[in-house]
Amino acid sequence: MxxxxxxxxxxxxxxxxxxxxxxxxxxxxxxxxxxxxxxxxxxxxxxxxxxxxxxxxxxxxxxxxxxxxxxxxxxxxxxxxxxxxxxxxxxxxxxxxxxxxxxxxxxxxxxxxxxxxxxxxxxESLLFPASVRQLAAEHGDGGGNRAARAVMERAALTDREGEVLRLMARGLSNAEIAGQLVVGTETVKSHVSAVLAKLGARDRTQAVIAAYESGFVAPG
The missing domain is CATH 3.40.50.2300 (Response regulator)
Known part of the structure; x- marks a missing residue:
């Protein structure tokens, strides 16, 4: 199709x-x-x-x-x-x-x-992640968003899920994240799904925006 x-x-x-x-x-x-x-x-x-x-x-x-x-x-x-x-x-x-x-x-x-x-x-992946990081640096509030911080705190991501989110914020695909973490792509998909579910994010882009807004990932 x-x-x-x-x-x-x-x-x-x-x-x-x-x-x-x-x-x-x-x-x-x-x-x-x-x-x-x-x-x-x-x-x-x-x-x-x-x-x-x-x-x-x-x-x-x-x-x-x-x-x-x-x-x-x-x-x-x-x-x-x-x-x-x-x-x-x-x-x-x-x-x-x-x-x-x-x-x-x-x-x-x-x-x-x-x-x-x-x-x-x-x-699968963010578009033009460098540009998204630039936008976050210029128009985000560097972690000053209390609502975003509260969402991130309630999510209680595991250490591995946090690693996956940071790599997502760099614009890496599932295959690239798997290579970085030396795990299988299915494992990465499971971690990505868990991150989205815990953050209540519709997709990867929304998860990364939440990471920037909360200060979990530093823009730039």
């Missing part, structure tokens, strides 16, 4: 460019388009895409509010890939905090766009 994608951007040329890049791949299908975040929920319910590639800045409803709305109201919501012009945009960090699974730069090369969509669809 191909990875199905919904494109959401107020610029028709951006949507056309993304569609051309993605539909050139045999395993990716663009199933719909929207020009504003306000149209996302009905289209997601109708088309059931695997991934929504969503502009972060739009006139009526931006990508942050649209992300919150999808995750709040849609059963089994799709993965959300925020599309942005600037990687250090504070809107991007807010979108990640709201529940987006990763972000993609509009200037990315075609191969990077395709890789990003596949990666988000798989839920």
């Amino acid at each position: 191909p990875v199905t994608v919904l494109l959401v951007d107020d610029e028709p040329l951006v949507r056309a460019g993304l569609r051309a890049v993605l539909e050139a791949q045999p395993d990716i299908e663009v199933v719909g388009e929207a020009a504003d975040g306000a149209a996302v929920i009905p289209l997601v319910r109708q088309l059931r895409p695997d991934v929504v590639a969503m502009d972060v800045r739009m006139p009526l409803m931006d990508g942050i509010e649209a992300t919150r709305a999808v995750l709040r109201t849609v059963d089994r919501p799709p993965k959300i890939l925020v599309v942005t012009t600037f990687e250090n945009d504070e809107y991007v960090y807010e979108a990640l905090r709201a529940g987006a699974d990763g972000f993609l730069l509009k200037r990315a090369r075609p191969a990077e766009i395709v890789h990003a969509v596949r990666l988000v669809a798989e839920g």
